Amino acid sequence: MxxxxxxxxxxxxxxxxxxxxxxxxxxxxxxxxxxxxxxxxxxxxxxxxxxxxxxxxxxxxxxxxxxxxxxxxxxxxxxxxxxxxxxxxxxxxxxxxxxxxxxxxxxxxxxxxxxxxxxxxxxxxxxxxxxxxxxxxxxxxxxxxxxxxxxxxxxxxxxxxxxxxxxxxxxxxxxxxxxxxxxxxxxxxxxxxxxxxxxxxxxxxxxxxxxxxVDNAMFSPAVPAFLGDRAVPADGRGCVLVAARLQPLKGLDLAIAAVAAVPAGIRPDLVIAGAASADYDGYVDELRALAERVGVTDQLRLLGPQSRVDLAALFRGARLVLVPSHSETYGLVALEAAASGVPVIAAASGGLREAVIDGMTGLVLESREPLVWADTIASVLTDPQRARDLAAAAREHALRLxxxxxxxxxxxxxxxxxxxxxxxxxxxxx
The missing domain is CATH 3.40.50.2000 (Glycogen Phosphorylase B;)
Incomplete structure (x- = not known):
């Protein structure tokens, strides 16, 4: 447009x-x-x-x-x-x-x-x-x-x-x-x-x-589509996903702290797909150290950069996608998650307010407090109908783009x- x-x-x-x-x-x-x-x-x-x-x-x-x-x-x-x-x-x-x-x-x-x-x-x-x-x-x-x-x-x-x-x-x-x-x-x-x-x-x-x-064929919902609990294994946890370059701008520290604050009984794994650029050598070690301090070392998975096909598969398997960036001109990851029929929780920064329609295709948070993010994550994970509604609206939105x-x-x-x-x-x- x-x-x-x-x-x-x-x-x-x-x-x-x-x-x-x-x-x-x-x-x-x-x-x-x-x-x-x-x-x-x-x-x-x-x-x-x-x-x-x-x-x-x-x-x-x-x-x-x-x-x-x-x-x-x-x-x-x-x-x-x-x-x-x-x-x-x-x-x-x-x-x-x-x-x-x-x-x-x-x-x-x-x-x-x-x-x-x-x-x-x-x-x-x-x-x-x-x-x-x-x-x-x-x-x-x-x-x-x-x-x-x-x-x-x-x-x-x-x-x-x-x-x-x-x-x-x-x-x-x-x-x-x-x-x-x-x-x-x-x-x-x-x-x-x-x-x-x-x-x-x-x-x-x-x-x-x-x-x-967005490529709505590559980034498409899991089958059967829009099941809010589709990626929940027997233990009821599943995973949430962040896809980003590993640098402070992307707010990965907030994602780790937020997941750590989710009640242990429903706490999902956190999967981070991406790699650090030459400007941020050592940043991965900082993220691992933070995960150890907040007690989620065993639930953090750093996968490295993914092909487009592999990233699409990751989206389909996630219960939520988090976009905690300090600044985004748009937030393409949020649109790809929407096409995949996955609810997004995003920071209210820059173009993310446009990529995610708050309350309809996902949730946009003004606060950067980990407890606020943890409560929001938990509210979606424990309400399958809400997750289904967000997922369906997200896919419909993506199909227009x-x-x-x-x-x-x-x-x-x-x-x-x-x-x-x-x-x-x-x-x-x-």
């Missing part, structure tokens, strides 16, 4: 201009590859969004290139992710995995490599590293530049104790520059759009919301921008 900030939040069919020809679209993801499994390193929801939108755009007849930095020697120059979607690895810095903040020093080299590629009709950058590299190239070629942030830095003086901070010196001024200078700004939620216009000074008229989608709709909305942004900046969809390489 595409919405202006002044528009209605109701789902509507996007107004898509009929293309005069297939577009050549570049999606730039400097610091993380959309070909990587989410939950590994810095791969997260952004990677999922980029890959699925790319595949859906290609299915609409467009030629899509995804450009990322080579982070391993074995990566080829390019590979086909799907029909019409090419993933290209550009040489910028050492061919090794880097801590996220270290990528700033390789922006200029990545930009030079990008400029050496054949020109596209439009460039869409994801995250500020990518925009800093791609916007000058777009200006040189005379083509439109679209910017998506996916996360926006908060000043250290703000009260968001574990929110998204500037990993490197240029991030905050870089994000503000991109918000001012890009031809269009695409947010993943109304909450992120408000941050773009309020914190970064992006113009409202250049800012659109394009909601993500797929990647074809998301891509059509994004294409409407591209086409509208091309009409404004070039007088029509281009017919020749700039």
């Amino acid at each position: 595409r919405r202006s900030l002044a528009g209605s939040s109701d789902l509507k069919e996007p107004c898509v201009l009929p293309p005069e020809k297939s577009l050549r679209i570049a999606l730039v993801c400097l610091h993380t590859s959309p070909g990587a499994d989410p939950g590994a390193g810095d791969a997260g929801g952004m990677n999922v969004v980029v890959r699925h939108q790319a595949e859906a755009l290609a299915a609409l007849g467009h030629d899509v290139s995804i450009l990322t930095r080579r982070s391993a020697d074995h990566q080829p120059a390019s590979m086909q992710l799907a029909p019409g979607v090419t993933l290209e690895f550009l040489d910028a810095g050492p061919a090794v995995a880097l801590a996220k903040g270290e990528h700033e020093q390789w922006i200029a080299e990545f930009s030079a490599q990008l400029a050496a590629r054949p020109a596209w009709d439009i460039i869409h950058s994801h995250h500020w590293f990518s925009g800093m590299a791609a916007l000058p190239v777009a200006r040189r070629w005379g083509i439109p530049h679209v910017q998506s942030f996916h996360s926006i830095a908060a000043d250290d003086s703000t009260p968001l104790s574990a929110g998204e901070r500037a990993e490197s010196a240029g991030r905050m001024p870089g994000e503000a520059w991109l918000a001012r200078e890009s031809d269009a700004l695409v947010a993943i939620s109304a909450a992120e759009a408000t941050t773009i216009t309020g914190r970064l000074g992006g113009a409202v008229q250049r800012t659109s919301v394009v909601l993500p989608g 797929d990647w074809a709709r998301s891509a059509a909305s994004l294409l409407a942004v591209y086409q509208g921008l091309l009409v404004r900046t070039t007088g029509g969809v281009p017919t020749e390489v700039p």
Whole structure:
């Protein structure tokens, strides 16, 4: 769905201009590859969004290139992710995995490599590293530049104790520059759009919301569907699931403390799917130490990053999905859980208020007190009918959001921008 900030939040069919020809679209993801499994390193929801939108755009007849930095020697120059979607690895810095903040020093080299590629009709950058590299190239070629942030830095003086901070010196001024200078700004939620216009000074008229989608075939309920006690073994406990990169931003300490506070007789196992990035080496040890302090070592399972198929299976087997993040631009995991027919308990942060409809598809908590979360977890685990109602509404909500709709909305942004900046969809390489 595409919405202006002044528009209605109701789902509507996007107004898509009929293309005069297939577009050549570049999606730039400097610091993380959309070909990587989410939950590994810095791969997260952004990677999922980029890959699925790319595949859906290609299915609409467009030629899509995804450009990322080579982070391993074995990566080829390019590979086909799907029909019409090419993933290209550009040489910028050492061919090794880097801590996220270290990528700033390789922006200029990545930009030079990008400029050496054949020109596209439009460039869409994801995250500020990518925009800093791609916007000058777009200006040189005379083509439109679209910017998506996916996360926006908060000043250290703000009260968001574990929110998204500037990993490197240029991030905050870089994000503000991109918000001012890009031809269009695409947010993943109304909450992120408000941050773009309020914190970064992006113009409202250049800012659109394009909601993500979900693969409703892969992420689908267990059979029989919507049984609130479907995953309860003989001991009546089952498991709750968190799927996230292992970093403080994701609030994993709250999940552990909350599960520990659930009464022992109904306390579920806590399964955490994801891995720590290079920035947070040792964080897994901190989580294990916390679990030992609160007495749930035997009920904590750290699985590491999962393939999409394996993650979908985990969702189907969970009684609840927890999303305790301090900050989320949307919270794609919550939508994937909804598609799987699993109730979600989420923190009232950022776009999670939009991903989860409080009291209908899940529960949104303002408090970060572990006892409040524990009481909420227990209230769902002990009320199968409530769990069934939440699960059924969640699945119905997810069915309204797929990647074809998301891509059509994004294409409407591209086409509208091309009409404004070039007088029509281009017919020749700039």
